[in-house]
Amino acid sequence: xxxxxxxxxxxxxxxxxxxxxxxxxxxxxxxxxxxxxxxxxxxxxxxxxxxxxxxxxxxxxxxxxxxxxxxxxxxxxxxxxxxxxxxxxxxxxxxxxxxxxxxxxxxxxxxxxxxxxxxxxxxxxxxxxxxxxxxxxxxxxxxxxxxxxxxxxxxxxxxxxxxxxxxxxxxxxxxxxxxxxxxxxxxxxxxxxxxxxxxxxxxxxxxxxxxxxxxxxxxxxxxxxxxxxxxxxxxxxxxxxxxxxxxxxxxxxxxxxxxxxxxxxxxxxxxxxxxxxxxxxxxxxxxxxxxxxxxxxxxxxxxxxxxxxxxxxxxxxxxxxxxxxxxxxxxxxxxxxxxxxxxxxxxxxxxxxxxxxxxxxxxxxxxxxxxxxxxxxxxxxxxxxxxxxxxxxxxxxxxxxxxxxxxxxxx
Amino acid sequence: xxxxxxxxxxxxxxxxxxxxxxxxxxxxxxxxxxxxxxxxxxxxxxxxxxxxxxxxxxxxxxxxxxxxxxxxxxxxxxxxxxxxxxxxxxxxxxxxxxxxxxxxxxxxxxxxxxxxxxxxxxxxxxxxxxxxxxxxxxxxxxxxxxxxxxxxxxxxxxxxxxxxxxxxxxxxxxxxxxxxxxxxxxxxxxxxxxxxxxxxxxxxxxxxxxxxxxxxxxxxxxxxxxxxxxxxxxxxxxxxxxxxxxxxxxxxxxxxxxxxxxxxxx
Numbered sequence: 020x021x022x023x024x025x026x027x028x029x030x031x032x033x034x035x036x037x038x039x040x041x042x043x044x045x046x047x048x049x050x051x052x053x054x055x056x057x058x059x060x061x062x063x064x065x066x067x068x069x070x071x072x073x074x075x076x077x078x079x080x081x082x083x084x085x086x087x088x089x090x091x092x093x094x095x096x097x098x099x100x101x102x103x104x105x106x107x108x109x110x111x112x113x114x115x116x117x118x119x120x121x122x123x124x125x126x127x128x129x130x131x132x133x134x135x136x137x138x139x140x141x142x143x144x145x146x147x148x149x150x151x152x153x154x155x156x157x158x159x160x161x162x163x164x165x166x167x168x169x170x171x172x173x174x175x176x177x178x179x180x181x182x183x184x185x186x187x188x189x190x191x192x193x194x195x196x197x198x199x200x201x202x203x204x205x206x207x208x209x210x211x212x213x214x215x216x217x218x219x220x221x222x223x224x225x226x227x228x229x230x231x232x233x234x235x236x237x238x239x240x241x242x243x244x245x246x247x248x249x250x251x252x253x254x255x256x257x258x259x260x261x262x263x264x265x266x267x268x269x270x271x272x273x274x275x276x277x278x279x280x281x282x283x284x285x286x287x288x289x290x291x292x293x294x295x296x297x298x299x300x301x302x303x304x305x306x307x308x309x310x311x312x313x314x315x316x317x318x319x320x321x322x323x324x325x326x327x328x329x330x331x332x333x334x335x336x337x338x339x340x341x342x343x344x345x346x347x348x349x350x351x352x353x354x355x356x357x358x359x360x361x362x363x364x365x366x367x368x369x370x371x372x373x374x375x376x377x378x379x380x381x382x383x384x385x386x387x388x389x390x391x392x393x394x395x396x397x398x399x400x401x402x403x404x405x406x407x408x409x410x411x412x413x414x415x416x417x418x419x420x421x422x423x424x425x426x427x428x429x430x
Numbered sequence: 431x432x433x434x435x436x437x438x439x440x441x442x443x444x445x446x447x448x449x450x451x452x453x454x455x456x457x458x459x460x461x462x463x464x465x466x467x468x469x470x471x472x473x474x475x476x477x478x479x480x481x482x483x484x485x486x487x488x489x490x491x492x493x494x495x496x497x498x499x500x501x502x503x504x505x506x507x508x509x510x511x512x513x514x515x516x517x518x519x520x521x522x523x524x525x526x527x528x529x530x531x532x533x534x535x536x537x538x539x540x541x542x543x544x545x546x547x548x549x550x551x552x553x554x555x556x557x558x559x560x561x562x563x564x565x566x567x568x569x570x571x572x573x574x575x576x577x578x579x580x581x582x583x584x585x586x587x588x589x590x591x592x593x594x595x596x597x598x599x600x601x602x603x604x605x606x607x608x609x610x611x612x613x614x615x616x617x618x619x620x621x622x623x624x625x626x627x628x629x630x631x632x633x634x635x636x637x638x639x640x641x642x643x644x645x646x647x648x649x650x651x652x653x654x655x656x657x658x659x660x661x662x663x664x665x666x667x668x669x670x671x672x673x674x675x676x677x678x679x680x681x682x683x684x685x686x687x688x689x690x691x692x693x694x695x696x
Contacts, residue, residue, distance in 0.1 A: 023432065023433055023436065024433065052669070090568045090583065090586060091568075092560070092567040092568050093560050093567060093611065094560075094561075094567070095561060095613055104611070116588040117586065117588070119588060119590065120570070120586075120588045120589045120590065123589070123590045123591050124591075244443070244446045244447060244450050245446055245449065245450040247476065247477070249477060249479060254477065256446055257446075258439060258442075258443045285477060286474075287473070287474040287475075287477045287478055288474075288478070297436060297439055298435075298439050299438075299439040299440075299442040299443050299446070299475075301477070312450055336588055350593055352592075353450075407591075408591075408592070411591060413590050413591075413593045415596075415597065418595070418597040418598055418599065419587045419588070419595060419597075420587065420588045420589070420590055420593060420595065423588075423590045423591075
């Protein structure tokens with residue numbers, strides 16, 4: 020039985036070596052088709068460069084010519100233990116929203132730091148964004164150790180500095196690994212020049228990471244995406260976000276509080292008796308209820324929080340500045356309503372964690388806000404650590420997602 | 431297999447999100463293994479009754495096996511099938527001899543443009559996957575195209591968690607990619623698990639088979655004896671050559687695929 024793949028994102032400051040690390044990892048684990056290797060050798064040669072492993076992830080013409088990653092990409096490889104999806108994220112400040120798109124899909128993160136350059140602005144901003152996205156499984160990789168003569172003191176100093184920063188954002192990294200991506204030291208093979216290092220190689224550390232927790236044992240949370248009418252049946256469809264649903268079970272539909280029983284669970288080509296967290300299904304209810312997209316199904320004894328007022332930490336990713344009192348749309352799972360920010364308690368610089376202003380009137384691109392959200396219609400929420408789908412949300416303005424947020428402990 | 435069911439559940443979620451937001455949608459079916467898998471998933475999503483058109487872009491250069499397969503399953507699965515062609519381009523004599531880039535653009539991309547503007551589809555389901563081509567790896571799950579069909583790859587909208595770009599200006603349409611995170615081997619293993627019918631060209635005959643299928647003239651078979659799905663999967667696991675290595679339009683230059691896609695290609 021195959022284990023789930025583990026998805027991890029690689030983040031860090033521009034030019035600290037993310038793309039090279041990935042290319043090297045694929046090369047060292049024989050994960051590359053021969054014609055791909057030929058192609059990058061040729062393209063590197065045409066551009067007058069040494070074989071650029073980064074070309075394995077940087078595919079856009081602009082990316083290769085300028086030597087910079089613009090957008091996130093995903094590549095796959097396997098070890099004996101399981102499959103991996105590597106999400107590469109751009110390190111340049113211009114592309115933070117692309118980095119966030121990539122990182123939001125990950126279960127673990129690798130923060131890469133150039134040992135010679137040390138901790139830079141995007142290093143800290145990316146680390147902070149990881150904590151805002153709720154990613155707590157983090158490995159720190161110190162790259163380009165060759166440029167500092169593989170010295171242990173340099174490794175220890177940077178480790179100590181970044182450790183302090185992580186404490187302030189509530190993350191405890193699982194590993195600190197010194198490597199040289201370009202020559203492959205400590206990626207798949209033990210390092211020749213770092214005998215002082217006794218920990219795992221990068222590849223070994225990946226095998227020790229944990230897959231995300233199953234939410235099957237929690238109480239039922241089933242948000243509705245749509246209702247389909249076929250023949251005489253009305254099938255409410257969606258994906259179960261937590262718990263288990265069974266045929267014949269008594270359920271409560273929120274926010275209307277209607278109570279009914281599950282008449283059948285539809286999963287083409289037939290019907291099933293039980294479905295768990297993660298499954299996309301349809302249900303038909305005993306009573307002909309009026310169910311809509313945005314309704315959420317629970318067990319009758321579970322009262323989630325229904326509110327129009329809550330605190331959250333948000334990060335603004337639109338170039339257009341946000342003025343408090345502007346109306347925006349909030350989407351939390353399949354729920355959607357208009358809302359505004361009642362208060363921006365703190366406006367924070369995402370690279371330095373410095374509080375720019377208290378009780379602010381605006382939020383700008385790349386800033387983090389500790390805010391109070393007021394929604395037009397009440398919505399159903401849960402703590403992020405309990406049921407992530409109901410503990411996080413996005414804001415939409417002018418047809419695009421302009422911010423992401425995590426609800427601060429609602430209890 | 432847990433892992434394939436997870437991929438299936440997530441793809442169905444994506445298909446339902448797009449339909450809930452847009453309603454006026456259609457699916458592109460090239461009759462290949464990926465789009466047939468997508469068609470299978472869409473049938474599951476809508477409990478056997480697909481409530482929108484399935485479009486086949488016919489360049490007339492396709493293999494006869496493709497036309498036969500298409501007609502058989504369109505009937506069996508009661509599909510609302512639309513076959514579209516760029517008649518003007520044929521009259522002008524567009525063909526792959528002069529330029530594959532121009533031929534793909536005229537016969538495929540432009541045929542699709544006309545159809546979308548005629549029928550005002552707000553979103554299109556496509557079966558592209560990240561691991562097929564580096565440029566496709568940069569895609570979003572819900573990817574906007576403007577009225578000129580252009581893909582603004584330098585400025586893509588953010589996608590966070592399971593929230594996608596769902597509002598669009600009138601002139602835009604969105605490309606929806608439910609199979610983006612599936613690998614070639616995942617598609618084959620799912621085909622095997624579900625017994626999905628697949629066009630015979632993928633299976634070896636006389637020592638050769640097609641790993642990727644397009645138009646007959648621009649598509650090269652590989653040496654292979656794999657004449658069953660089990661053998662194809664075994665072969666894939668040990669293959670050192672990439673899937674699209676037999677596709678001529680990818681080879682015109684390193685960035686042909688990027689240029690094609692920025693003009694609205696699949």
